[in-house]
Amino acid sequence: xxxxxxxxxxxxxxxxxxxxxxxxxxxxxxxxxxxxxxxxxxxxxxxxxxxxxxxxxxxxxxxxxxxxxxxxxxxxxxxxxxxxxxxxxxxxxxxxxxxxxxxxxxxxxxxxxxxxxxxxxxxxxxxxxxxxxxxxxxxxxxxxxxxxxxxxxxxxxxxxxxxxxxxxxxxxxxxxxxxxxxxxxxxxxxxxxxxxxxxxxxxxxxxxxxxxxxxxxxxxxxxxxxxxxxxxxxxxxxxxxxxxxxxxxxxxxxxxxxxxxxxxxxxxxxxxxxxxxxxxxxxxxxxxxxxxxxxxxx
Amino acid sequence: xxxxxxxxxxxxxxxxxxxxxxxxxxxxxxxxxxxxxxxxxxxxxxxxxxxxxxxxxxxxxxxxxxxxxxxxxxxxxxxxxxxxxxxxxxxxxxxxxxxxxxxxxxxxxxxxxxxxxxxxxxxxxxxxxxxxxxxxxxxxxxxxxxxxxxxxxxxxxxxxxxxxxxxxxxxxxxxxxxxxxxxxxxxxxxxxxxxxxxxxxxxxxxxxxxxxxxxxxxxxxxxxxxxxxxxxxxxxxxxxxxxxxxxxxxxxxxxxxxxxxxxxxxxxxxxxxxxxxxxxxxxxxxxxxxxxxxxxxxxxxxxxxxxxxxxxxxxxxxxxxxxxxxxxxxxxxxxxxxxxxxxxxxxxxxxxxxxxxxxxxxxxxxxxxxxxxxxxxxxxxxxxxxxxxxxxxxxxxxxxxxxxxxxxxxxxxxxxx
Numbered sequence: 040x041x042x043x044x045x046x047x048x049x050x051x052x053x054x055x056x057x058x059x060x061x062x063x064x065x066x067x068x069x070x071x072x073x074x075x076x077x078x079x080x081x082x083x084x085x086x087x088x089x090x091x092x093x094x095x096x097x098x099x100x101x102x103x104x105x106x107x108x109x110x111x112x113x114x115x116x117x118x119x120x121x122x123x124x125x126x127x128x129x130x131x132x133x134x135x136x137x138x139x140x141x142x143x144x145x146x147x148x149x150x151x152x153x154x155x156x157x158x159x160x161x162x163x164x165x166x167x168x169x170x171x172x173x174x175x176x177x178x179x180x181x182x183x184x185x186x187x188x189x190x191x192x193x194x195x196x197x198x199x200x201x202x203x204x205x206x207x208x209x210x211x212x213x214x215x216x217x218x219x220x221x222x223x224x225x226x227x228x229x230x231x232x233x234x235x236x237x238x239x240x241x242x243x244x245x246x247x248x249x250x251x252x253x254x255x256x257x258x259x260x261x262x263x264x265x266x267x268x269x270x271x272x273x274x275x276x277x278x279x280x281x282x283x284x285x286x287x288x289x290x291x292x293x294x295x296x297x298x299x300x301x302x303x304x305x306x307x308x309x310x311x312x313x314x315x316x317x318x319x320x321x322x323x324x325x326x327x328x329x330x331x332x333x334x335x336x337x
Numbered sequence: 338x339x340x341x342x343x344x345x346x347x348x349x350x351x352x353x354x355x356x357x358x359x360x361x362x363x364x365x366x367x368x369x370x371x372x373x374x375x376x377x378x379x380x381x382x383x384x385x386x387x388x389x390x391x392x393x394x395x396x397x398x399x400x401x402x403x404x405x406x407x408x409x410x411x412x413x414x415x416x417x418x419x420x421x422x423x424x425x426x427x428x429x430x431x432x433x434x435x436x437x438x439x440x441x442x443x444x445x446x447x448x449x450x451x452x453x454x455x456x457x458x459x460x461x462x463x464x465x466x467x468x469x470x471x472x473x474x475x476x477x478x479x480x481x482x483x484x485x486x487x488x489x490x491x492x493x494x495x496x497x498x499x500x501x502x503x504x505x506x507x508x509x510x511x512x513x514x515x516x517x518x519x520x521x522x523x524x525x526x527x528x529x530x531x532x533x534x535x536x537x538x539x540x541x542x543x544x545x546x547x548x549x550x551x552x553x554x555x556x557x558x559x560x561x562x563x564x565x566x567x568x569x570x571x572x573x574x575x576x577x578x579x580x581x582x583x584x585x586x587x588x589x590x591x592x593x594x595x596x597x598x599x600x601x602x603x604x605x606x607x608x609x610x611x612x613x614x615x616x617x618x619x620x621x622x623x624x625x626x627x628x629x630x631x632x633x634x635x636x637x638x639x640x641x642x643x644x645x646x647x648x649x650x651x652x653x654x655x656x657x658x659x660x661x662x663x664x665x666x667x668x669x670x671x672x673x674x675x676x677x678x679x680x681x682x683x684x685x686x687x688x689x690x691x692x693x694x695x696x697x698x699x700x701x702x703x704x705x706x707x708x709x710x711x712x713x714x715x716x717x718x719x720x721x722x723x724x725x726x727x728x729x730x731x732x733x734x735x736x737x738x739x740x741x742x743x744x745x746x747x748x749x750x751x752x753x754x
Binding site: 086087088089101104105106107167171172173174191193194196279280282283284285286296297299300301302303 | 522575577716720748
């Protein structure tokens with residue numbers, strides 16, 4: 040009895056581990072392993088091909104002395120900040136409006152959510168045409184008779200980064216709307232009714248009860264939007280190509296240019312380490328607070 | 338060293354799995370557009386006539402950036418193709434990695450040193466041995482003009498930059514776009530190097546973009562060239578930023594714009610539209626550069642695969658590429674001129690004949706210089722640093738030329754070490 044049941048139990052113990060093992064191994068090598076490899080390269084003098092020597096922080100020093108890097112970093116701040124704030128605000132408003140038990144809600148919801156189904160390349164290309172002063176909005180309004188109308192952000196060095204915000208918001212605010220709508224549907228109707236009985240106005244109820252109740256939804260949306268912003272590459276490439284000049288460069292396009300087209304793999308690796316640090320700085324506190332809350336809950 | 342050993346074992350394994358077969362020559366190239374693809378098909382036919390099979394490895398993407406990325410990953414994984422389209426100082430970079438095959442025996446047997454001008458053969462050699470074979474010579478400092486537009490505006494074709502601005506003013510006053518430009522960093526740089534050459538001359542150009550002398554890069558002449566370059570912007574249209582070069586060429590073809598500064602690959606667009614040089618369009622050197630020549634040479638390098646069969650195939654490929662038949666067919670399609678000297682130019686058009694004559698005369702006058710914008714004069718890191726300074730300046734209205742020149746000096750120094 041004893042002898043025969045023992046191996047069977049260990050087999051049962053082993054099976055889940057065995058099933059998970061390949062995924063675990065793949066993640067370990069292709070995510071964490073490559074992160075370490077990249078970190079190693081960022082401390083090397085690698086140029087066209089990887090080289091495994093040690094030059095300390097030289098690549099980071101070079102990176103911080105590079106004007107273009109700071110343009111890219113500033114662009115990420117502008118783009119990321121505006122993109123996240125506008126997406127959250129717009130998504131919330133759309134969700135609140137949709138939640139008023141309106142007719143054809145399903146159709147409208149689908150329309151707003153659809154841009155999410157497109158790739159950023161498509162979004163970027165479409166907006167490139169819409170915003171092109173010779174083809175798009177500017178031309179259309181001018182042809183309608185308003186000769187002095189100007190909307191040339193796409194080709195204006197100082198304003199081009201905001202066109203990226205416009206296209207990004209168009210694509211992603213529907214997603215935030217869907218999340219918020221799900222959150223709103225989860226709010227207990229009885230609380231709202233009780234507040235109404237106490238004489239609270241609808242705006243007050245939203246401000247004091249419903250929106251604070253959506254906190255976890257905002258957190259999830261924030262995390263998703265943040266990493267979309269930091270990783271953004273395809274949208275920039277399709278919409279502005281980093282231009283005019285390199286005015287809309289972001290860290291991801293900077294890293295690609297240096298590591299792959301300019302034969303400065305060391306510098307490119309240092310740039311991607313900085314991007315990793317930015318993601319870590321945002322994700323780790325979030326994970327920490329989430330996990331702590333769960334422990335408190337138990 | 339480690340790399341080539343890896344490559345050796347990989348190719349041995351490959352060789353074993355393929356058994357005994359005639360050489361399967363894999364060629365990485367980025368000639369995918371109409372005329373180019375036709376030329377490659379020609380090369381394939383000629384190689385197959387010598388009993389080898391051609392394994393096409395085309396990676397699309399204009400300047401070959403994507404092709405280079407693919408090539409790097411293939412080489413790092415120890416599995417390089419037999420031949421790849423690599424040009425300019427990059428040949429030296431690959432040579433330093435010790436992965437290239439020596440094709441000197443073929444070159445010596447066929448006497449390449451006598452066939453090629455020394456500026457060309459120098460680029461093809463690593464440590465004095467041929468590792469690459471040139472396909473063509475592109476001239477970059479061209480100006481493509483639509484004479485119809487000039488006539489309508491009552492302007493003269495310019496041969497100096499001062500004349501250029503007079504003509505451009507007239508065309509602008511007549512309500513037309515004077516310069517068709519594509520605002521992408523490489524196109525900015527293409528125009529800029531012609532301006533530098535026209536404003537400051539070939540000796541200065543060489544000091545700045547080949548020797549990377551910081552004194553030249555920050556010099557008064559450079560500042561003057563930068564200012565002249567940015568003045569061109571007011572004669573371009575609003576749709577210029579981000580435009581592809583062939584769309585800019587189309588503007589000149591259709592008569593929407595008067596001229597474009599672009600290498601002689603632009604001629605392919607004119608020919609495809611059924612335009613005749615000298616009649617429908619004019620090809621002339623960019624203002625002030627009639628006695629200079631910026632060259633851009635496409636070439637193939639062979640990778641060391643340690644396989645006798647393949648070596649034979651690689652050698653045959655090299656001698657096919659340099660053969661007069663291929664050089665003629667290819668360059669007729671591509672718009673460039675043959676890299677080897679003393680070829681019969683009878684079948685070529687007037688632009689190519691002018692280019693060919695200037696190529697020889699500038700080589701003798703020492704005003705033949707490598708194109709910075711097309712990666713012929715420096716490593717890609719330095720080229721990128723110059724690109725950044727030039728394109729930032731061009732697209733800014735506030736940055737002064739002095740500040741831009743200082744930035745260029747700083748960025749080039751940082752990329753150089």
